[in-house]
Amino acid sequence: MHSSGISIWFFIGVLLVVYGALILGYGIFELATGQLANVVLANLHAPVWWGAMLEALGLFYAIRFRPGRAGK
Amino acid sequence: MFGLLTGSIAGGFPGSLPALLVFSLEPLARLGTLDILVIALYFAMVLWIGFYLKGRSNTSEEFFMAGREMTAWIAGLSFVSANLGSLELMGWAGSAYQYGILAAHWYWVGAIPAMLFLGMVMMPFYYVCKTHSVPGYLKLRYGEGARIVSAVSFAFMTVLMSGVNMFAMAEVMKVVLGWDLNFSIIVSSLAVAAYVALGGLRSAIFNEVLQFILIWGGALLVPILGLVECHGWTGFKARLAANIASGATPAGDYTHLWRSMGHFADNPMGIHWTGIVFGLGFAISCGYWTTDFLVVQRVLAANSLRSARLAPVIGSFFKMGVPFIVILPGLLGLVVLQNGDGSLMHLVGQNLATPGSGLHSYNEVLPLMMVRYMAPGLLGLGITALIAGFMSGMAGNVSAFSAVWTYDIYQPLIVKKARDEHYVAVGRWATIIGVIISIGTAYLVMHAAGIMDYVQALFSFFISPLLGVVLMGMFWKRATKAGGFWGLLIGTLTSIGLWAWVYINPAALRYVALSPDAKAMAENMYRALWSVIVSILVTFVVSLFGKARPLAELNGLVYGATILPKEEPVPLYKNEWFWTVIAIVVFFALNIYFW
Numbered sequence: 011m012h013s014s015g016i017s018i019w020f021f022i023g024v025l026l027v028v029y030g031a032l033i034l035g036y037g038i039f040e041l042a043t044g045q046l047a048n049v050v051l052a053n054l055h056a057p058v059w060w061g062a063m064l065e066a067l068g069l070f071y072a073i074r075f076r077p078g079r080a081g082k
Numbered sequence: 083m084f085g086l087l088t089g090s091i092a093g094g095f096p097g098s099l100p101a102l103l104v105f106s107l108e109p110l111a112r113l114g115t116l117d118i119l120v121i122a123l124y125f126a127m128v129l130w131i132g133f134y135l136k137g138r139s140n141t142s143e144e145f146f147m148a149g150r151e152m153t154a155w156i157a158g159l160s161f162v163s164a165n166l167g168s169l170e171l172m173g174w175a176g177s178a179y180q181y182g183i184l185a186a187h188w189y190w191v192g193a194i195p196a197m198l199f200l201g202m203v204m205m206p207f208y209y210v211c212k213t214h215s216v217p218g219y220l221k222l223r224y225g226e227g228a229r230i231v232s233a234v235s236f237a238f239m240t241v242l243m244s245g246v247n248m249f250a251m252a253e254v255m256k257v258v259l260g261w262d263l264n265f266s267i268i269v270s271s272l273a274v275a276a277y278v279a280l281g282g283l284r285s286a287i288f289n290e291v292l293q294f295i296l297i298w299g300g301a302l303l304v305p306i307l308g309l310v311e312c313h314g315w316t317g318f319k320a321r322l323a324a325n326i327a328s329g330a331t332p333a334g335d336y337t338h339l340w341r342s343m344g345h346f347a348d349n350p351m352g353i354h355w356t357g358i359v360f361g362l363g364f365a366i367s368c369g370y371w372t373t374d375f376l377v378v379q380r381v382l383a384a385n386s387l388r389s390a391r392l393a394p395v396i397g398s399f400f401k402m403g404v405p406f407i408v409i410l411p412g413l414l415g416l417v418v419l420q421n422g423d424g425s426l427m428h429l430v431g432q433n434l435a436t437p438g439s440g441l442h443s444y445n446e447v448l449p450l451m452m453v454r455y456m457a458p459g460l461l462g463l464g465i466t467a468l469i470a471g472f473m474s475g476m477a478g479n480v481s482a483f484s485a486v487w488t489y490d491i492y493q494p495l496i497v498k499k500a501r502d503e504h505y506v507a508v509g510r511w512a513t514i515i516g517v518i519i520s521i522g523t524a525y526l527v528m529h530a531a532g533i534m535d536y537v538q539a540l541f542s543f544f545i546s547p548l549l550g551v552v553l554m555g556m557f558w559k560r561a562t563k564a565g566g567f568w569g570l571l572i573g574t575l576t577s578i579g580l581w582a583w584v585y586i587n588p589a590a591l592r593y594v595a596l597s598p599d600a601k602a603m604a605e606n607m608y609r610a611l612w613s614v615i616v617s618i619l620v621t622f623v624v625s626l627f628g629k630a631r632p633l634a635e636l637n638g639l640v641y642g643a644t645i646l647p648k649e650e651p652v653p654l655y656k657n658e659w660f661w662t663v664i665a666i667v668v669f670f671a672l673n674i675y676f677w
Contacts, residue, residue, distance in 0.1 A: 015138055018156060018288045022295050025127050029120060029299070033459040036116055040457070047457035050418075051307050057457050060303055 019075040026068025034061030109260035110442075110449045117462025124296070124466045125273055128289055128473070132277025135285045142505045145282035146214060146485040147383050154389035156291055158396030160380040162197075162404075163290040164478040165370075166297060167247065167471050171408050172254070175451075176444035178412025179429055181350050182336030183676055185412070186405040190339075191363040194398050194669045196371035198662055200381070201394035204372050206646050207556050208382060209390045211638040215382075216375040216552070217490040223555040223639050224566035226494065231570065233490035235544050236375060237483050241516050242540075244479035245523020251472040252524065258449045259465065267524055270469070274476045275517040278484070279510045283383060286474070286481040290380070293470035294400070300460075300467030301407040304448075307455040308414035321417040330426050331416055339676045345599070352601025361607025365614040369549035376482045388649050392658045398665045402672060408448075415447040419454070476520070484512040543581070546610040547573025550617030557641045558625075559633065565625030573617025580609045 037057030039045075046052040113121075139145040152160070177185040213219045217236060221229030252266035277285045312318040325331035334350060335342050342348045343355035371377060371394075384390035419427040427442070427450075429435075435443035442450060452464040488509045497504070551569045554561045583590045584605055594612070595604040636643035654660050 016134065018291050021127065021131055021288065022292055025123065025292070026295070026299070028123055029463060032116060032120065033463065036457070036459045049457050050454050051311060052457065054307070054310070056303060056307065056455070057460055060460060064299060 016077045017075040019071045020077060023068045023071030023073070023075060026064050027072055028068075030061050030063070030065025030068050032061070033057050034065055037061050110258045110446060111453045111461060111465070113259060113462060113465065114458045116459045117465065120459060120462030121466050121469065124470060125269075127292070128273060128277050131288050131292075132280040132285050135277075135281030135288065139280070139282040139284060140503075140506065142488075142502050142509070144284065145506045145509050146488065148282065148284035148287055150383055151385045152287060152380075152383045152389070152393075153385060154392035154396055156287060157381050157384040157389060157393035159294050159400065160287040160290040160383075161377055161393055162397035162400050163294040163297075163474060164377050164380055166294065166404065167475040171297075171301070171468070171471060172445055172448045174408050175412035175415075175448040176429075176446070178409040179415050179447045180444045182334060183339055183409060183413065184342075184349060184351055184353075186339060186409045186676070187358055187362060189401060189405045189409070190669060190672060191358060192367045193371065193401050194665065195363055196367040197394040197398040197401065198665060199368060200372045200378075201391045201398075201658065202662055204552075204556060205381060205391045205394070206387060207639060207641070207644065208378065209384070209387050210644060210646060213382070214489045215486050216373055216378055216548075217486060219552070219639075220555070220566070221490070221494075223561075223636075224551070225563045228551070228563070228566050228570060229490055230495070231567075232544075232548065233486050237486050237491060239540065239544065240376070240479050240483045240486070241519045242523055244476050244483075244516070245520035246527055247472070247479075248476060248520055249524035249527045251469075254468070258446075258468075263528070267521060270473055270476070271517050271521050274473050274480065275514050278477050278481050279513040282509065283379065283481050283485070286477040287380060287383065289470075289477055290474045293467075293474040296463070296470045297467045298407065300463040300465075301411075301448075301452075303460060304451045304455055304464075305406055305410040305414065308411060308418055308451065311418055312414060318414060318417060322413075325417060325426065336413060336416065337676070339673060341677065346595075346597040346601070346604065347599040351603045352599060353604045353607065354597065354600075357595065357600075357604050357607040357611075361604075361611040365546050365549065365610035366607060368553075369545040369610065369614070373548045373552050374545060375486060376478050379482050379485060386649075387647060388652070388658060392661065395658055395661045395665055399668070402665075402668060411451045412447050415451055419447070419450055476517075480513050480516040480520070483516045484509045487512045487516075542606065542610070543574050543577045543613075546613045547577060547617040550614040551621055554618055554621040554625075555640070558622075559636055559640050559643055560625055560630045561621055562625040562628035562630060564628050565621040565623075568624045569617040569621030572620040573613045576616040577609055577613035580612060 034057065037055055037059075040047065040052075041055060041058060138149075143149060174185050174188065208216075208219060211219060211222055213222060215233070217229045217233035220232050248267055248271060249263075251270070252261075252263045255261040255266040256263055277289065281288070309315065309318065312321060319337055322331065322336060326333055340355065343353065343358060346352050346354050381390050381393045384393050415429070417426075419429070421427050429444045429447060430441045432443045432445070435441045435446075452461060456464050488505055492508055492512075493505065497508075547570055550573055551566050554569065555566055580594050584594055591600055591602070591605055592598040594600075595608045597604075600608075633643050638644050
């Protein structure tokens with residue numbers, strides 16, 4: 011699929027990076043302020059670790075499949 | 083998107099589509115700024131992809147077949163994603179709440195054997211003959227008549243179902259989020275029309291893969307947190323057993339797949355294991371996964387025969403995983419969902435979840451679970467997953483419609499010889515017109531919701547008989563043009579006749595499904611099975627009286643008459659047969675574990 015042009019995995023990586031940053035950012039805000047959302051198991055801080063996971067996955071794909079990278 | 087349809091028709095969806103749409107009046111979720119931003123970013127991304135790919139869909143091969151350069155992974159994810167509609171996700175989660183783990187049959191026995199059969203047995207013929215579509219294969223094997231009948235019915239049903247699902251999704255957005263129907267319909271259809279008309283099949287496939295990732299990223303958190311709350315699967319079963327013992331949850335076997343399949347009366351779906359194995363596992367599942375062009379088109383876009391064979395195998399692993407984000411949340415909802423006062427929430431049938439009743443229907447279990455666990459941002463991601471599921475399903479419909487219209491109707495019947503650019507332009511216009519017809523259908527259904535059930539039934543009439551005819555054509559050299567035509571016709575009439583018989587006289591279900599204890603769910607399975615059997619028998623008998631085509635004409639089309647291209651040897655971990663064996667082992671392990 012990525013024999014010509016930008017790979018789909020790059021697009022996915024970019025979107026996950028942005029989503030990860032937004033969700034992780036909110037999670038850190040929760041941690042810092044102690045204002046937890048009104049959801050069950052809020053004490054587990056899912057936005058922090060789920061957001062971090064999305065961010066890491068997104069960074070991996072965005073870098074691994076970035077346009078112009080040799081041997082994509 | 084036939085996600086919903088295939089879930090409902092090919093998969094024997096529990097309950098009618100209108101029933102799925104009965105929600106309480108109060109929106110289930112309220113989105114914050116962060117959630118809206120997450121959704122808006124998704125729309126921006128799909129449009130970016132469409133505009134980016136516009137310059138790479140200039141030839142018909144690029145526009146309709148994505149240049150046949152998809153890797154096995156891309157084709158495989160797109161293949162399974164085209165079936166993963168958001169309404170289907172919510173419907174099956176609701177079924178899991180209502181019927182227990184029996185709903186997983188539609189993801190395991192009702193999909194995996196057929197997907198592996200497509201990859202290992204049927205794909206070489208589709209791929210080697212270089213057909214652009216399933217109707218195109220029928221033309222090569224049985225002649226122009228079979229192609230036209232199949233293409234017209236497919237094109238008609240595709241846009242019709244696209245519209246039905248568009249309306250259904252808009253309804254869901256209205257009741258879950260309080261969004262206006264017109265807003266949902268117009269925004270989503272404009273986005274789909276833009277990116278498919280711009281980028282063709284490649285754009286549709288890109289977005290299906292994107293949707294697949296979003297669905298997992300948006301929905302997987304629900305069962306994870308649900309299991310944490312229940313202290314694992316064992317803890318869930320203990321809480322469920324306690325609820326059943328106290329009478330808080332209706333008695334039943336919610337956690338076993340096969341134990342209650344010995345008799346129609348032993349399980350709430352009213353199904354016997356023969357119906358599940360032969361009706362669902364063979365007639366319905368193979369009919370959909372191996373002959374419905376919507377999904378087969380994704381695999382035909384693969385970059386080599388090996389990729390085309392490997393794609394459904396890769397897809398099968400993810401399909402086996404889908405119950406963990408669909409069925410498991412439904413099951414967990416049985417023990418974790420609570421009312422405001424802390425008492426156990428009881429979801430009810432759609433007829434009881436009327437506005438003002440304060441009750442929620444089974445089909446609301448997935449949104450309810452999302453709202454229960456998902457903080458701002460995460461909820462937006464979950465809702466984006468549902469929207470993405472709907473949009474990519476619709477894109478699948480219109481891209482398949484565009485290809486069949488151009489290759490199998492317009493080219494043979496209207497303009498036979500034209501430049502390649504002309505057919506690409508026709509394909510782009512077909513995409514836009516397909517979306518417009520879908521919107522029209524959505525508004526038609528808005529004013530006559532009862533139409534939806536008929537549309538679903540209509541689609542089911544064509545799928546199983548087509549399977550019988552394709553199988554005979556692919557594996558019996560003697561099958562003739564007349565045999566294929568009459569097999570398709572009589573098989574379809576059989577399906578229609580059985581449906582009408584039960585519709586007029588519900589008591590006839592005992593004959594169609596072989597038991598007085600059978601329920602409506604069993605009807606779909608046995609009806610499909612009878613129509614496949616009839617189409618095979620008719621094709622066989624009629625072909626015996628005709629003259630078979632010379633063997634040389636069947637190269638690339640029929641087993642035993644086809645010389646398959648030799649493929650370079652690859653390491654074991656890249657070998658399609660190796661992964662097929664692994665998939666079979668996992669499939670049996672899951673069924674045995676949850677026996």
